[in-house]
Amino acid sequence: MTYNIVLCGVGGQGVLSVAAIIARGAMMEGLQVKQAEVHGMSQRGGAVIATMRISSEEIFSDLISEGQADMILSMEPLESIRHIAYLKKGGQLVTGKDPFINIPDYPDREELYSVINSIEGSMLIDTKNLAVEAGSQRAQNMVLVGSASKVLPIKEDTFLGAIENVFTRKGEDIVTINKKAFVLGRNS
Amino acid sequence: MSELVLLGDEAVAQGAIDAGLSIAYGYPGTPSTEIVEYLQDWKRKEDNSLIASWCSNEKTAYEAAVAVSMMGKRALVTMKHVGLNVAADAFMNSIGYTIHGGLVLAVADDPGMHSSQNEQDSRYYADFARTICLEPRNQQEAYEMTRDAFELSEKLHLPVLLKLTTRISHSRAVIKRGDVRPKNEFNPSKDRSHWTNLPFLSRQNYEDLWQQRPVLAEISESSDYNPLSINDRNKEVAVITTGLAYNYYKEAEKELENKPSHLHISFYPMPEDKIRKLAGSAARIIVIEEGYPFVERFLKGILPQAVQVDGKLNDVIPHLGEITPDICRKAMGLASFEKAEVKAFDMPGRPPQLCKGCPHTDSYKALNEVMAEYENPVVTSDIGCYTLGYFAPHNAIHSCLDMGAAVTMARGAAEAGAHPAVGVIGDSTFMHTGIQGLVDMLSAGNRVTLMILDNSITAMTGMQRTIVESSGIPEIVKGCGVDPAHVRTIVPLPKYHEENVKVIREEVEYDGVSVIIAQRACIHVVKAKYAKG
Ligand code: SF4
Numbered sequence: 184m185t186y187n188i189v190l191c192g193v194g195g196q197g198v199l200s201v202a203a204i205i206a207r208g209a210m211m212e213g214l215q216v217k218q219a220e221v222h223g224m225s226q227r228g229g230a231v232i233a234t235m236r237i238s239s240e241e242i243f244s245d246l247i248s249e250g251q252a253d254m255i256l257s258m259e260p261l262e263s264i265r266h267i268a269y270l271k272k273g274g275q276l277v278t279g280k281d282p283f284i285n286i287p288d289y290p291d292r293e294e295l296y297s298v299i300n301s302i303e304g305s306m307l308i309d310t311k312n313l314a315v316e317a318g319s320q321r322a323q324n325m326v327l328v329g330s331a332s333k334v335l336p337i338k339e340d341t342f343l344g345a346i347e348n349v350f351t352r353k354g355e356d357i358v359t360i361n362k363k364a365f366v367l368g369r370n371s
Numbered sequence: 372m373s374e375l376v377l378l379g380d381e382a383v384a385q386g387a388i389d390a391g392l393s394i395a396y397g398y399p400g401t402p403s404t405e406i407v408e409y410l411q412d413w414k415r416k417e418d419n420s421l422i423a424s425w426c427s428n429e430k431t432a433y434e435a436a437v438a439v440s441m442m443g444k445r446a447l448v449t450m451k452h453v454g455l456n457v458a459a460d461a462f463m464n465s466i467g468y469t470i471h472g473g474l475v476l477a478v479a480d481d482p483g484m485h486s487s488q489n490e491q492d493s494r495y496y497a498d499f500a501r502t503i504c505l506e507p508r509n510q511q512e513a514y515e516m517t518r519d520a521f522e523l524s525e526k527l528h529l530p531v532l533l534k535l536t537t538r539i540s541h542s543r544a545v546i547k548r549g550d551v552r553p554k555n556e557f558n559p560s561k562d563r564s565h566w567t568n569l570p571f572l573s574r575q576n577y578e579d580l581w582q583q584r585p586v587l588a589e590i591s592e593s594s595d596y597n598p599l600s601i602n603d604r605n606k607e608v609a610v611i612t613t614g615l616a617y618n619y620y621k622e623a624e625k626e627l628e629n630k631p632s633h634l635h636i637s638f639y640p641m642p643e644d645k646i647r648k649l650a651g652s653a654a655r656i657i658v659i660e661e662g663y664p665f666v667e668r669f670l671k672g673i674l675p676q677a678v679q680v681d682g683k684l685n686d687v688i689p690h691l692g693e694i695t696p697d698i699c700r701k702a703m704g705l706a707s708f709e710k711a712e713v714k715a716f717d718m719p720g721r722p723p724q725l726c727k728g729c730p731h732t733d734s735y736k737a738l739n740e741v742m743a744e745y746e747n748p749v750v751t752s753d754i755g756c757y758t759l760g761y762f763a764p765h766n767a768i769h770s771c772l773d774m775g776a777a778v779t780m781a782r783g784a785a786e787a788g789a790h791p792a793v794g795v796i797g798d799s800t801f802m803h804t805g806i807q808g809l810v811d812m813l814s815a816g817n818r819v820t821l822m823i824l825d826n827s828i829t830a831m832t833g834m835q836r837t838i839v840e841s842s843g844i845p846e847i848v849k850g851c852g853v854d855p856a857h858v859r860t861i862v863p864l865p866k867y868h869e870e871n872v873k874v875i876r877e878e879v880e881y882d883g884v885s886v887i888i889a890q891r892a893c894i895h896v897v898k899a900k901y902a903k904g
Contacts, residue, residue: 194723206543210376219542220378221485227756227831229723243509243618245542248696250708265718270711287763288719301714 185238186336187247189269192258193283194231197324201256202233204328207345208337209237219245228285232266237336256331258324259283260295260307267302276302277331279310279323306330313367318356322364329368339369377546379539380405382510383449383477386517388413390473391552393444394422396432398803399832400451401486402540403479407449408835420554425829427838428774428803429454433461433476437530440472441566443558445521452480452493457774457804459496462530466500467576469528469565472555473521479535482661483693486537486831488754488773490691492662497532497639501580503587504639505596506534508617510544512637516596518549523590527583536661538615538693587640596638599645601652605629609653610703611636611646611670614661619699626705631657641669650678657702658682661694724759730891731757733863734824735767737871738793741879742767749789753777753805755797756831756893757824767795774800778808778821785817791879792818798825798844799837806851812884813852820878821886823848824863826893834895841890848886857885864891 188205192198199220206216217236234252236242249268254275257263263278270276276299282292299305308330310323317326325346332342343362350358377385384406387395397407410423426432429450439446450458455478462476478496481487497504505520507513513535520531564572591597609632612620617635624630632652634645650656650670656678658667664683671680681687687702688694700707725732734757742748752758752768753776760767770780778801781794796805801823812819825844829835839847849855859878861871871889878885 193721195726206376210545215545217542217544219538221537221541227723227726227759228721230721243621244615244696245538246619246696248700248708250710251696261719261721264713264716265721267713268710270713272709272711274711276711285724286719286721290717290719298714298716302711 184336185236185240185242186254187252188235188237188254188256189247189252189266190233190235190256191262191266192231193262193285194227194229196258196283198231198233198258201258201324201328202235204325204342204345204349205235205331205335205337207349208341211341211345212337214239215242217242217245230262230265254331254334256327258327260292260299261289264295264298270302275334276305277327278305278307279327280307281311308368308371310368313371314364317364317367318360322360325361325364326368326371329365330371332365332369373548375546375548376543377510378405378541378543379507379510379513379535380479380541381409382514382546383517383533383535384409384413385546385548386514387447387475387521388418388421389549389551390518390521391445391554392421392447393472393554394436394439395447395449396424396426396435397449398426398429398432398454399829399835400454400479401832402481402537403449403451403454403477403535404832404835405540406447406477425835425838429458430461433458433465436474437461437465437468440470440474441560443472443560444555445473447475447477449477451487452478452491453487453489453773454478455493455496462496463500464568465530466502466580467568467573469560469562469576470524470530471528471560471565473524474530475517475520475524475533476530477517477533477535479537479540480662481537483537488771490662492665493532493534494639494662494665497534498665502529502532503527504532504534506614506637506639507539508615508635508637510539510542511546513539514546514548527586536614588643591638591640591642592644594638594642597634597636597642597645599634599649601632601648602630603652605631606653608655608657609633609649611649611656611658611666612660613637613666614694616659616661616694616699619694619696620659620703622696623699623703623705627703636666641666643673646670646673650674655679655681657687659688659694659699659702664690722762724762725756726894728894729756730826730863730889730893731760731824732765733865733868733871734822734889735760735765737863737868737875738795738822739765739767740872741875742791742793744876745791747789748791748793749781749784750793750795751777751780751784753796753800755800756826757795757797760795775804775808778805779811781819781821782808782812782815782817785819786815790818791820793879794819794821796821796823798823798827798839798841799829801844802837802839806847809848809851809853809884817884818882819884820875820881821884823886823888825888825890826896828893828896830893830895834899844888848888853884853886857881857883858888859885860888860890862891863889
């Protein structure tokens with residue numbers, strides 16, 4: 184089994200923190216993980232992309248081909264479309280619903296949603312409200328991970344363990360909020 | 372031993388530590404920065420005797436490391452590819468030296484220019500210098516090659532270049548650590564002729580280097596880093612890969628029925644015999660290499676005309692940008708995957724931009740207001756977050772060449788008749804190679820205004836401490852000889868806008884060299900301070 188994910192968003196939105204949780208979960212299940220990140224200039228409010236490959240067999244490449252992604256996981260709607268060429272036929276698109284507008288020509292929201300919905304089974308997630316419900320707007324990323332977890336080849340319990348693992352350093356409250364955000368995302 | 376999940380950069384750092392590294396120097400530059408950051412972290416947590424320092428530029432870093440080697444200890448120098456242009460003088464001239472303690476230069480190239488102004492290929496520098504270059508294809512190999520690089524350096528008395536690329540540096544993988552080798556003792560080299568580049572000594576040193584060529588060739592032929600697999604059943608096509616192209620090729624290879632013979636090269640100088648053997652096995656060779664067509668051009672020099680060489684020079688592989696799995700598939704004649712279907716859509720770009728609340732925004736606003744009062748203002752800029760002033764709504768800068776060029780180009784523009792000529796440079800970049808330009812214009816008596824945007828950090832590369840505190844910059848500028856009355860400090864905040872415009876207007880009209888220091892910390896520095904309380 185090999186599962187390919189394209190993670191995208193705008194620099195500063197925490198794409199890498201989403202990647203970190205999924206990678207942790209995959210490794211806890213004994214799977215191999217390859218992850219390519221982009222640092223540096225593009226992190227300053229520009230479009231960012233990271234690729235992640237999870238596999239039970241040996242994988243060589245960090246990057247993937249167009250049409251090879253099982254999932255596009257995006258922090259915001261416009262970016263979910265930018266790398267759509269990577270999504271394979273029948274692949275899953277998961278994206279946060281709130282636009283991140285820092286360019287003058289950001290497209291019309293409804294038009295954008297209609298493009299996203301033209302892909303079967305797309306998930307548009309109201310990450311902001313669910314994160315607030317979980318206790319902190321900053322937990323939006325975890326809502327997104329929760330939603331994606333419905334299709335990812337990693338068990339729910341493993342994810343909860345991974346969240347515990349990553350956030351323990353920051354205290355019990357943060358762990359609780361992030362777990363709750365994950366569950367809300369998963370049940371959304 | 373233990374397993375760790377590390378970025379490629381971190382794997383290099385860990386490899387160096389486990390190889391008995393004593394001292395590392397570097398200058399921050401994406402994608403190389405995390406090497407020294409990891410070492411600094413290691414120093415704090417594990418080994419206080421380790422030294423890992425940022426230097427004012429790559430040349431000073433390299434030179435200091437050479438002296439560490441002279442003292443018999445192991446040294447690592449890190450930089451991005453364009454940084455080696457700055458350190459090239461020192462690097463080239465250290466080749467004639469008889470290296471004592473292992474000296475490894477880790478250079479990170481940026482094919483695809485994710486965060487750089489070019490995609491120059493550092494293998495050329497190793498070749499130019501006639502030394503060894505190692506290029507890992509995964510993170511584990513980055514760890515092991517770093518260790519080997521130190522061994523080779525001490526054994527062959529050469530500095531060894533370790534070539535990384537963005538995808539190696541910034542991808543994570545599980546690393547298996549080997550044994551930890553103790554650090555070298557202080558053991559200074561006693562032979563002065565090994566360390567003095569006087570022509571009569573250099574002639575001998577370069578002769579020795581030339582005589583060493585067969586030794587390097589032999590290592591290259593037998594190295595596991597240059598694996599060759601011959602498939603006698605495929606006489607049609609053979610493949611050479613370098614760097615990460617190996618991984619992409621291996622993925623594509625799974626789908627090929629009659630696998631081509633394959634040579635992967637990660638140890639340079641290249642294994643000529645292995646190349647000839649591969650070439651003898653097939654009528655056509657496809658060369659898939661990250662960076663410039665380095666191997667490909669070499670092949671054309673050593674192979675008979677009958678062998679067809681396909682690669683970047685005849686556009687079988689694109690000559691610009693990164694190698695990708697898709698490029699590899701196409702070159703191997705494999706069909707592309709079936710993509711999801713989606714409604715047509717006009718995609719707007721999203722270039723990087725200055726953060727909300729960035730001090731540079733306010734500096735540019737004030738500067739733009741003054742520049743608008745002139746017909747032909749010239750604003751030369753430099754490398755850092757403030758290069759983003761190129762984009763709307765700022766549209767504030769006319770040039771960005773390399774580190775330090777804001778200063779020197781402002782001088783040139785002024786002498787060619789431009790007024791106002793304003794150079795815009797960051798604090799860290801000014802310390803890197805900006806000071807020399809300032810000295811030049813002072814000696815020439817130019818009419819130039821230099822704006823030093825002092826955000827008190829090296830921000831673009833991810834918040835490294837600058838080597839001079841903000842309070843030191845006015846003193847340095849005055850020390851160079853700028854009239855203290857024309858060394859002005861402003862605080863780039865909206866509430867001081869009018870005041871700042873006035874200062875800029877005055878200094879631009881001063882008939883001499885003036886320096887305006889715009890002092891306000893990067894918002895991320897401020898945030899981090901608040902977070903710490
Ligand atoms: S990182 Fe700091 S200096 Fe760079 S754009 Fe953001 S606020 Fe400005």
